[in-house]
Amino acid sequence: MSASQGQDQAPASGPAQAKGTPDGKAAGPFRQPKAVWAVAFACVISFMGIGLVDPILPALADSLHATPSQVSLLFSSYLIVTAVAMLIVGWVSSRIGAKRTLVTGLAIIVVFAALAGTTDSINGIVGFRAGWGLGNALFIATSLAVIVASASGGFGGAIILYETALGLGIAVGPLLGGELGAISWRGPFFGVAVLMAVALIATIALVPDLPRPARVTSPLAPLKALRHRGLLTMGIMALLYNWGFFTMLGYAPYPMELDAHRLGLVFTAWGLLVAAFSVFFAPRLQARFGTAPVLYANLLGLGIVMAVIAAGVDSPTTVVVAVIVSGAFIGINNTLTTQAVMLVSPVERPVASSAYGFLRFIGGGLAPYVAGKLADATDLSVPFYLGAATFVLAVPVLAGGHRLLREAETGTGEAAPVSPSLTPVGTAGPAPAGPRPVVVAVGAHDEAAAVVDGAARLARDTGSPLEVVHVRQTAVVEEQAVDTETGAEAEAAVTAHLDRLAALGVTATGQILTGVGDHAAAGRALARHAAEVGARTVAVGRSPRGPLIQFADGSFTSALTHAATCTVVLVDPGEEPRPLTARALAELRAEAG
The missing domain is CATH 1.20.1250.20 (MFS general substrate transporter like domains)
Structure with missing residues (x-):
């Protein structure tokens, strides 16, 4: 999950939203727009499908006079169609947009889940499950991206909500399947159809149209x-x-x-x-x-x-x-x-x-x-x-x-210099040889500029070059992955600070790191980079994320502090930077709680 200095960043296809709440409190994972809740509800129902039919497999075999091998085709048809459809979902989404892809997938699931509940033959259920698989492919390929793009209060909270939906769906699916299946083997199919219909209506009404990708993805890609x-x-x-x-x-x-x-x-x-x-x-x-x-x-x-x-x-x-x-x-x-x-x-x-x-x-x-x-x-x-x-x-x-x-894995902290064409002359590129640099991590939040300014003062006082670093991450939730921002958005997060520093007469370099995983993984990526460039100090700011998100999504600052081979300092606007010792970290956690 994209993070730097423990801060949430702007989601892909959206403005910089990784800020605290208007009242100054840490952003919570459940303070999200209705669009996010609509897709999260659909995710719960979709994830139910993983274990929904398991409790009714023996009942299906008995009621429809089928062998276990015949009943097993419910999985085969569903998954094989899903597999083949995965080859084209990127092409479909890039042509019609994420929302329409999501809505199409939901509509297909509603239709074929209902049809599966009406048939009287095992072959009919197998066939309708195949159609269900097509809808599932369209839905799962876009749901995480839509949630991240629609989130407010930081995409980290949206990821927690997605993870919650996943957990509820996987856990509740078999339970609901067992309860409805105890009444009739048709119950789980009709139950999914009704719940998905509700999710479909909510998605149509509440999820806004999202920008299409700049270019169409080839189906052969x-x-x-x-x-x-x-x-x-x-x-x-x-x-x-x-x-x-x-x-x-x-x-x-x-x-x-x-x-x-x-x-x-x-x-x-x-x-x-x-x-x-x-x-x-x-x-x-x-x-x-x-x-x-x-x-x-x-x-x-x-x-x-x-x-x-x-x-x-x-x-x-x-x-x-x-x-x-x-x-x-x-x-x-x-x-x-x-x-x-x-x-x-x-x-x-x-x-x-x-x-x-x-x-x-x-x-x-x-x-x-x-x-x-x-x-x-x-x-x-x-x-x-x-x-x-x-x-x-x-x-x-x-x-x-x-x-x-x-x-x-060990190279996820490798830096890419920010494009010189997007920064003042002489501010981008490799850090100058000689003095060890002060590295400051930046994210999209209200106090980022003040944190960079504090790091600039620290660099000036120690005679060190200043390097502004941003971590561009891929969010991974179980079997789904999505970039939380585009390359252009990641560059913009750095160049805005470089431009402002240049106007003040401060020379700095800009770097973008890459990483896969949670905020803690981003912290380790920054620590590796700091070691590679021989950093004197890594400067970070306070996280606007609440303790729940930091627990579930990992703590950037804790991971950085534990992995770094140099001093890590906390920059508070208006205060002198201070080293982040284990005691200081404990105090920060207590304040967040």
Whole structure:
């Protein structure tokens, strides 16, 4: 999530909104426009679809006299169509705009979810789920971008709201599916149709039209992007992971031998772990051990869990416990796999997301079909053993791209000088040789100019050059990723300060850093850059973000202070800069709370 000096920045396609609230209080994640709430509600319903049908799978098989392998095609048709559609959603969105893409996706889901509830054959449901998959692709490819672009009070709050919607959807989906499924297997389908219809009306009424991209994305761009080794490697790893994941999701309900209501409770517990480990634990494990090591351990853990399900397939209790535990591993994997893709991808984020989505959904779509054939030909344990094998096989595939991932991860703090054509002559480019620079991080907020001025005084007093730095980040929420600002907006965040300093006779350089992840990841990126340029001091300002956002989204300042090899100082307007010690950080947290 795009951040610098712990401040929220302007969202892509929108004005600089990362400010405190009008009353001077820290911006809260839930103080958002109605447009954001409308899309967030639609996200809850969309994410419900992940586990909504699991509680009714046995009931569907009994009511429609279908085999488990036939019922598994509900997943295959849905995911394969989603996979293919991911190749064109970027092209569609760039032609008709994000809002129209979102509305089209919602309308398709409403229609095909309702039709699935009216049919009397398993083949009919499979076909209508395919149409549902098309709507799902259009929706998920644009929902995060629309929320970020529509947010106020800082995009960080919008991200927290999106994460909340994700967690609610994943957790409530199985619960609602179980409750409605206990009445009739048709209930979950009609329930989704009604709720999505409400979300559709709210989106049409409340979400404003958003600017279209400057250029149309080619429908072939995602396939061409797969020619890049890093993206292809991470995509294949995601394909293997999703093979195992959807094998479990599609077949685990049968050996549990539970009714729809109790199945709903099991998958609700599973969903809560998915959401919690995706949002809170994955970023912290990544910061401590690195992306690749955590993924290695996580994939092996999933392989073990799947092997336990396979070996204990005749014990419902064993399967129930193993499925719930798998939620922790799945939550971590969803987030870090997406981050790995975005780290190594040399193409635009939407194109990389489409290419990655195509491969991972293909894996998820083929797995239930193959699992059904294997179960019919052998016994129910074989698909789970195959799923365990795909998790383990993903480890050497990931290892094939380990070097690329490590280089990309350690290089996210690499700086790009601000274009000299956009700054006063002599103010841009590499920092001058000699004295160690004072680096000041800037974001779009009310007190940014005062923070830069304080850093300029510090640089003057120590005889150091001044470097103005801005972190341009990619927000990653589970399996979704979006740039929070354009390159031009990132440059503007720096050049505005350089122009103002030049008018005052102060010489400074400008740099833009890149990073993938939360605010803490941005802090570590700045710390790496400061070490590379031999900075004397890194100057930061107070964060306008509230304690809830800082807890969920990571603290830029804490991560910077812990990772920096030089002094980090807090610049308060009107006060002398002071070093940020562990005690000072604790005081800041107490004030924020």
